[in-house]
Amino acid sequence: MISRNCVLSLAVLAPFLLAGCNNTLNPLCGSARPAPLISSLSPSTLTFAQVQQAPMLIVNGSNFVSASEVVINSTPLAATVVSSQQLKVKLTTDVISAPGAVKVSVLTPSGNSGDLGCTSGGTSSVLTLTVD
Numbered sequence: 001m002i003s004r005n006c007v008l009s010l011a012v013l014a015p016f017l018l019a020g021c022n023n024t025l026n027p028l029c030g031s032a033r034p035a036p037l038i039s040s041l042s043p044s045t046l047t048f049a050q051v052q053q054a055p056m057l058i059v060n061g062s063n064f065v066s067a068s069e070v071v072i073n074s075t076p077l078a079a080t081v082v083s084s085q086q087l088k089v090k091l092t093t094d095v096i097s098a099p100g101a102v103k104v105s106v107l108t109p110s111g112n113s114g115d116l117g118c119t120s121g122g123t124s125s126v127l128t129l130t131v132d
Helices: 004-018
Strands: 035-042 056-062 069-072 077-078 080-083 086-090 100-108 127-132
Touching: 004 100, 035 127, 056 100, 069 086, 077 086
Parallel strands: none
Antiparallel strands: 035 056, 056 086, 069 077, 069 100, 080 086, 100 127
């Protein structure tokens, strides 16, 4: 038999657990991945000759996790996570085939918490890497 207090607790929690909610109200969202934020690129300008030498690009920001990827012109690349504020990725002519403006963002997959009605992961804003 379910007690009256238990029924009241379920009635109060059900909308948050079943209908989707923000992570602060859903106790099952504790493992949700934060959306990545990017603030700068280093270097922010390269020559195409430098790209041909496969340089490292450093992406600075926050909320980076081991599953975060750097996206170069819509191509996701595995990144080395230096810290939750820095990622490194090797640039190649496979993803940058000519001089021009290169769009750089960070993608963090949602993981399992999306199944629980939690917001998790996402794509950062876009910064531009200039290749002369």
